[in-house]
Amino acid sequence: MSKYSALGEYLKRQSAERIPMTFAEIEKITGSKLPASASKYRPWWSNNPNNSVMTKVWLDAGFESEQVDMAGRKLVFHRVRKPKGEAAAGGDEPFHPLYGYMKGLVRIMPGTDLTQPADPEWADRLDAKYGPEKREE
DSSP states (O other), X not given: OOTTHHHHHHHHHOOSSEEEEEHHHHHHHHTSOOOHHHHXXXXXXXXXXXXOHHHHHHHHTXXXXXXXXXXXXXXXXXXXXXXXXXXXXXXXXXXXTTTTTTTTTOOOOTTOOTTSOSOHXXXXXXXXXXXXXXXXX
16 A cells, blocks of 8 residues: 555545646645655656556546646646446446346246256257257266
8 A cells, every 4th residue: 555545545535527636635635745756847747657656546546637737736637437446337347237136036946957948849849850868877
């Protein structure tokens, strides 16, 4: 857990798409001073994941930095996606949102073989067309 993790948690809790912040607010949230390079060099606030530990924190929270005002010591974090590790509603999930909504409502009686046709006549037609099923015993 890095010293900037509190910033990531703060951003994850926000519901707005854009979060304007001052450098002082970031320092208050993290409980530590930003490095001197954060006030001197604009690239420190780039969204390059290899830039710094703090960059990874805001990217993992689903935000990118923008509108960085070095003289005013402020910037805006813009939400670009749901945080890593959280399923996003619509599109990012591998299944439809209704998938599994009836879980636990369907019960199969013991002894029921789901691999056998439910209609015996259908089984007879299949046996006539393809031959009887061969079972290994």
